Amino acid sequence: MKDIKGFLKFKREAAAYRPVCERVLDYREVSVLRKDEQSKTQGARCMDCGTPFCHWGCPVGNYIPEWNDLMSRGHWERAFQLLDATNNFPEITGRICPAPCEYSCVLGINDDPVTIREDELAIIEHAFKTGLIRPRKPALRTQKNAAVIGSGPAGLACAAQLNKAGHRVTVFERDERIGGILRYGIPDFKLEKWVIDRRVDLLKKEGIRFVVGVDVGGDIKAKQLLKDFDAVCLAGGSRVPRDLNIEGRGLKNIYFAMDYLRQAKSMDARGKRVVVIGGGDTGADCVGVAHRQAASCVIQIEILPKPSECRTEDYSWPKYPLILKTTTSHEEGGERKWSILTKKFIGQNGSVKGLACAQVEFSQNAAICPAMKELPGTGFEVEADMVILAMGFTQPEHKGLLDDLGLEFDPKGNVRTDQNFATSVRGIFAAGDMRRGQSLIVWAISEGRGAAASIDKYLMGSTSLPLT
Numbered sequence: 133m134k135d136i137k138g139f140l141k142f143k144r145e146a147a148a149y150r151p152v153c154e155r156v157l158d159y160r161e162v163s164v165l166r167k168d169e170q171s172k173t174q175g176a177r178c179m180d181c182g183t184p185f186c187h188w189g190c191p192v193g194n195y196i197p198e199w200n201d202l203m204s205r206g207h208w209e210r211a212f213q214l215l216d217a218t219n220n221f222p223e224i225t226g227r228i229c230p231a232p233c234e235y236s237c238v239l240g241i242n243d244d245p246v247t248i249r250e251d252e253l254a255i256i257e258h259a260f261k262t263g264l265i266r267p268r269k270p271a272l273r274t275q276k277n278a279a280v281i282g283s284g285p286a287g288l289a290c291a292a293q294l295n296k297a298g299h300r301v302t303v304f305e306r307d308e309r310i311g312g313i314l315r316y317g318i319p320d321f322k323l324e325k326w327v328i329d330r331r332v333d334l335l336k337k338e339g340i341r342f343v344v345g346v347d348v349g350g351d352i353k354a355k356q357l358l359k360d361f362d363a364v365c366l367a368g369g370s371r372v373p374r375d376l377n378i379e380g381r382g383l384k385n386i387y388f389a390m391d392y393l394r395q396a397k398s399m400d401a402r403g404k405r406v407v408v409i410g411g412g413d414t415g416a417d418c419v420g421v422a423h424r425q426a427a428s429c430v431i432q433i434e435i436l437p438k439p440s441e442c443r444t445e446d447y448s449w450p451k452y453p454l455i456l457k458t459t460t461s462h463e464e465g466g467e468r469k470w471s472i473l474t475k476k477f478i479g480q481n482g483s484v485k486g487l488a489c490a491q492v493e494f495s496q497n498a499a500i501c502p503a504m505k506e507l508p509g510t511g512f513e514v515e516a517d518m519v520i521l522a523m524g525f526t527q528p529e530h531k532g533l534l535d536d537l538g539l540e541f542d543p544k545g546n547v548r549t550d551q552n553f554a555t556s557v558r559g560i561f562a563a564g565d566m567r568r569g570q571s572l573i574v575w576a577i578s579e580g581r582g583a584a585a586s587i588d589k590y591l592m593g594s595t596s597l598p599l600t
């Protein structure tokens with residue numbers, strides 16, 4: 133370690149963001165990249181724990197204490213090599229992962245945790261800046277053909293790993309551009325799209341073939357896919373949105389979050405009173421876009437109660453806690469309300485003009501899940517010219533490819549696999565949100581890597597790819 137007392141000497145310096153008054157006027161990334169010297173100091177806070185719980189908390193099993201130490205001592209190349217060994221896209225997780233590792237950092241028990249996410253970003257951006265990252269083609273090709281359906285983080289991680297193992301990999305993507313939710317859901321102010329392009333460019337140079345604008349199941353039939361490829365990884369995400377089928381749902385200016393995030397130009401919130409239903413991260417992204425479109429006011433409502441601001445007994449260290457999260461979009465303005473039930477949409481001349489709501493509470497004594505009760509006499513109305521439904525996603529689309537392949541689903545409607553990511557149809561594997569339901573980028577990467585190892589073993593009889 134560079135300094136055994138680093139954690140006593142240096143305080144955590146959290147991520148820096150551009151001033152709110154400046155950033156709401158554009159869509160550029162809100163966070164500011166740290167200077168290398170500052171990263172080295174922050175890395176020196178890591179205690180190199182005997183049992184590093186950060187490693188336990190990280191879905192891709194990043195070698196966190198090791199690369200923190202290397203970075204703090206200025207050994208950037210070695211730090212990069214270790215980071216690269218477990219995470220295909222640290223420039224993405226380093227920007228927008230909610231960092232479960234930091235919630236399980238040992239230093240977090242009685243002090244602020246190590247800035248693991250920013251340290252990761254510092255290492256990978258240093259590596260790009262100094263030319264440490266170059267396309268690496270596999271030394272040998274196996275002559276096996278693998279198809280990956282979907283180019284979100286799960287599909288890209290799977291393709292990258294299969295390519296490393298020497299297979300000929302084709303990624304099929306229905307959209308015109310690569311990236312899945314990274315490109316078409318997550319706004320630029322969290323992740324500028326050149327970050328994806330830079331990585332995809334490398335993957336192309338390493339030999340991966342990308343076919344865009346092709347719906348597998350529609351443009352290419354399932355039977356053809358099975359004929360043309362030795363193995364297939366399904367990484368199509370989980371995109372069926374949860375709807376709110378109450379009175380007035382058919383009114384104009386009520387949109388699903390993904391449609392709003394994708395087509396913000398034709399769904400302009402300028403001068404409008406916007407209500408976002410759903411208190412999660414997707415809702416927060418919609419709040420940020422509405423601010424940038426100069427909405428006259430933005431309210432985000434959530435049916436669940438306001439989470440605690442710090443850990444509770446149910447979420448004690450080192451678990452990933454359900455606590456109140458205030459995103460950069462929330463810092464930019466607007467109002468948040470909890471325990472609110474939306475009972476109907478109120479319309480005028482066919483367009484939404486408001487919501488009829490009531491306060492609810494959840495009783496904790498129910499055996500399986502808490503029962504919701506509307507509180508009498510708490511009814512109220514909220515004015516709205518635009519409503520965005522951001523209540524999550526229920527399952528992947530079954531119609532088309534999944535049904536044509538005759539796959540089995542789990543009780544939630546996700547693609548059922550065994551522990552090796554193998555579906556009920558031989559030679560077909562699944563990874564990411566399509567298998568586990570809507571989750572996180574880091575989980576998608578972890579699953580893509582795991583599925584690639586299983587596919588490699590299926591094709592070759594054994595594998596040297598890591599399991600996550």
Ligand SMILES: Cc1cc2nc3c(=O)[nH]c(=O)nc-3n(C[C@H](O)[C@H](O)[C@H](O)COP(=O)(O)OP(=O)(O)OC[C@H]3O[C@@H](n4cnc5c(N)ncnc54)[C@H](O)[C@@H]3O)c2cc1C
Pocket residue numbers: 228229230281282283284285286287304305306307311312313314317318322346347348349367368369370393413414417533563564565566570571572573574576
């Ligand atoms: C608005 C929003 C913001 C988010 N923000 C964060 C965040 O800040 N941090 C975080 O960790 N997670 C975040 N998430 C979650 C994260 O983005 C997802 O968990 C992750 O993208 C899942 O990756 P995936 O590869 O499984 O699927 P996706 O990213 O959904 O990609 C699936 C791809 O498959 C393609 N596809 C589907 N079917 C076919 C077909 N038949 N033929 C061809 N192509 C097909 C789709 O077009 C899509 O491009 C966010 C999610 C949303 C919705």
Ligand code: SF4
Pocket residue numbers: 177178179180181184185186187196197200236237238239246248
């Ligand atoms: S738990 Fe925290 S302090 Fe300990 S090794 Fe991991 S990052 Fe360092």
